[in-house]
Amino acid sequence: MLRKLLYCSICIFLCTSFSALAQDPRLSASLCEVAYWECADKAGRDSLLMEKASYLALAGDFGQAYETLGRISNFGLSADERADLLRRKMIYLYSDGRMDEFCGMLDEAAQYGLLDGVSLEGRPGHRSENAALILSVLPGAGLAYAGDWGNAIKYFLVDGSIIALGVGAFSSGLYAATFMGGGMLLYTTLPRSTEMAVEAASAYNSRALKEYYAPLYESLRSF
Amino acid sequence: MNIRGSLLVAVLFFAAVMAPGASGQGVSFSKPGWPAVHGPFSWADYVMNTSSIARSGGIYQLRENTLDVFTPTFSIVRYDASAHQARQLNLEFFSYALGSQLYEDAAGLLFADSLYNPSDTLDYLQGVVCYDIHDFTRAADCFARIPECSPYYSQASGFLDVWTSTPIVDYKKSPLLAGAMSAVIPGSGKIYAGDLRSGVSTFLIVGALGAMMAESAHKLGWQDWRTIALTSVFGVFYIGNIYGSAVSVSVIRNTYQDAQKASLLFDLHIPLHQF
Numbered sequence: 001m002l003r004k005l006l007y008c009s010i011c012i013f014l015c016t017s018f019s020a021l022a023q024d025p026r027l028s029a030s031l032c033e034v035a036y037w038e039c040a041d042k043a044g045r046d047s048l049l050m051e052k053a054s055y056l057a058l059a060g061d062f063g064q065a066y067e068t069l070g071r072i073s074n075f076g077l078s079a080d081e082r083a084d085l086l087r088r089k090m091i092y093l094y095s096d097g098r099m100d101e102f103c104g105m106l107d108e109a110a111q112y113g114l115l116d117g118v119s120l121e122g123r124p125g126h127r128s129e130n131a132a133l134i135l136s137v138l139p140g141a142g143l144a145y146a147g148d149w150g151n152a153i154k155y156f157l158v159d160g161s162i163i164a165l166g167v168g169a170f171s172s173g174l175y176a177a178t179f180m181g182g183g184m185l186l187y188t189t190l191p192r193s194t195e196m197a198v199e200a201a202s203a204y205n206s207r208a209l210k211e212y213y214a215p216l217y218e219s220l221r222s223f
Numbered sequence: 224m225n226i227r228g229s230l231l232v233a234v235l236f237f238a239a240v241m242a243p244g245a246s247g248q249g250v251s252f253s254k255p256g257w258p259a260v261h262g263p264f265s266w267a268d269y270v271m272n273t274s275s276i277a278r279s280g281g282i283y284q285l286r287e288n289t290l291d292v293f294t295p296t297f298s299i300v301r302y303d304a305s306a307h308q309a310r311q312l313n314l315e316f317f318s319y320a321l322g323s324q325l326y327e328d329a330a331g332l333l334f335a336d337s338l339y340n341p342s343d344t345l346d347y348l349q350g351v352v353c354y355d356i357h358d359f360t361r362a363a364d365c366f367a368r369i370p371e372c373s374p375y376y377s378q379a380s381g382f383l384d385v386w387t388s389t390p391i392v393d394y395k396k397s398p399l400l401a402g403a404m405s406a407v408i409p410g411s412g413k414i415y416a417g418d419l420r421s422g423v424s425t426f427l428i429v430g431a432l433g434a435m436m437a438e439s440a441h442k443l444g445w446q447d448w449r450t451i452a453l454t455s456v457f458g459v460f461y462i463g464n465i466y467g468s469a470v471s472v473s474v475i476r477n478t479y480q481d482a483q484k485a486s487l488l489f490d491l492h493i494p495l496h497q498f
Binding site: 024026027029030031033034037038064169172173174175176177180181184188 | 274300302303304307313316319320325327328329331332335428431432434435437438439442443449453
C-alpha cells in the first residue's frame with residue numbers, strides 16, 4: 001500500500017513538473033537566458049542558447065528561436081557542431097516561412113553535407129509579381145493569376161459593378177457621375193486589389209518554395 | 224425611392240466599404256483620440272478622413288505616430304511558475320536583459336506567478352519593463368504599488384506625475400463654428416480646426432457627389448431614381464462632413480495632448496533604468 005502511494009506521488013510529481021514545463025515553454029526559455037547569463041563557459045552558454053531556441057520553437061516563436069541561434073558564434077565550434085547549428089537555423093527559418101533566407105543557406109548546407117541523399121523533384125512553382133501587377137488592370141485577374149481566388153471573385157464583382165454602373169450612367173448622359181463617381185470608386189478599389197495581387201504572388205512563391213523544399217526540411221529534422 | 228434606386232445605393236455603399244480607407248487600413252478607431260464609427264455619418268467622415276490625401280496630412284501622421292508610441296510592443300503573459308523554485312531577484316541580470324532588449328524574457332520572468340517574492344523592487348522592475356515595451360497603463364499600476372519608504376519611490380512617482388498629468392496645449396477652436404463652416408463650404412470646418420488635408424479631401428468628395436447629384440437633377444429631374452440615389456449618398460456624406468468637422472476639434476486637441484504626453488514620457492529625465 002505504502003509502495004503504491006509512493007509510486008502515485010512520484011507519478012503525480014513528474015506529471016505536474018512536465019506539464020508545467022510543457023505549459024510554459026516561453027518561461028523555460030527565459031529561465032535559460034538567466035542560466036546563460038550566469039554561465040561563464042562558452043560551451044555551456046552555447047548549449048543554453050540552443051536549449052532556449054528549442055523552447056522558443058516549442059512555443060511557436062520560430063523567428064525568435066532563429067535569432068537566438070544567431071547569437072552563437074561559429075568560432076571554436078567543430079565542423080559537426082557548425083553543421084548542427086546550421087541545420088537548426090534552417091529548420092527554424094523554414095518553419096517561420098522565411099524562405100529567401102532559407103534558400104540563402106543552401107550552399108553552406110551543401111558544404112556540410114546536409115543535402116546528401118535529399119532528392120528535390122522538378123522546380124518550385126512561380127508567379128511573377130510584375131505579371132500580377134499588370135494583370136490587375138482587369139478586375140480580379142491579377143489576384144486570380146496569383147491564386148487568390150476568393151479575393152479575385154470579390155474584386156471582380158466590386159470593380160465589375162462599378163464599371164457597369166459607370167457605363168449605365170454614361171449611357172444616361174450622366175457624365176459627371178460616370179467620371180467622378182466611377183473614377184472615385186475605382187481609385188479606391190483598384191490600387192488595393194493590385195497591392196493584394198502582388199502580395200498574393202509573393203505568398204504563392206513562398207508557399208511553392210516551402211512545398212518544394214519539404215523533403216529537405218524532413219531530412220533536416222530527421223538528422 | 225423604388226427598388227432599383229435602393230439597389231444602386233446598396234451597391235455604391237458596398238463598393239465604398241471595400242475601399243482601403245474603410246476596410247481597416249490606416250488608423251483604427253478603437254484607439255483613444257479618434258471618434259468611434261457608430262453610424263452612417265461617422266462612417267462617411269471616416270472614409271473622408273482616411274483617403275490618400277487625408278492620410279498624407281500632418282495631423283493624421285502625428286496621430287499615427289502617437290498611437291504607435293502608446294501601443295505596447297507585445298502583451299505580457301503571466302506564466303505559472305509554481306513548478307519552479309522561487310528565486311532571488313538578480314538586479315544585474317535584469318539590467319543586462321533590459322540593456323540587451325530581451326524584454327520578453329524580462330517580462331516573462333518578472334510577471335511569472337510565484338517565481339519571485341513580492342517586493343517593491345519587483346514592482347519597480349515590472350514597471351520599468353512595462354515602460355520599455357510602451358505598456359504605460361500597466362507601468363503606472365506597477366509604480367503605484369511602490370510605498371513611500373521604498374528607495375524607488377522618487378523614480379516611480381516621477382513617472383506617475385507625468386503619466387497622470389494632462390498636457391496643456393494652446394489650441395482653442397469652437398466645434399460649433401467648425402460644424403457651421405462645413406455646412407456652408409464642405410471641409411472648411413476641418414481646415415479651420417487645423418487639418419488642411421482632411422478638409423481638402425472632404426471638399427473634393429462632397430463636392431464631387433454634389434456635382435453628380437446636380438447633374439442628375441438637371442438632366443433627369445428630382446423624381447428619377449438615379450437622382451434620388453445620388454441625393455441619398457450625397458446627404459450621408461454632407462451630414463458626415465458637418466459631424467466630422469465638429470468632432471475634429473476634439474480629435475485634434477486629443478492628438479496634440481497625446482503627442483505632448485508621448486514626448487514627455489520619452490524625455491523623462493528620471494533615471495528609471497538605474498536600480
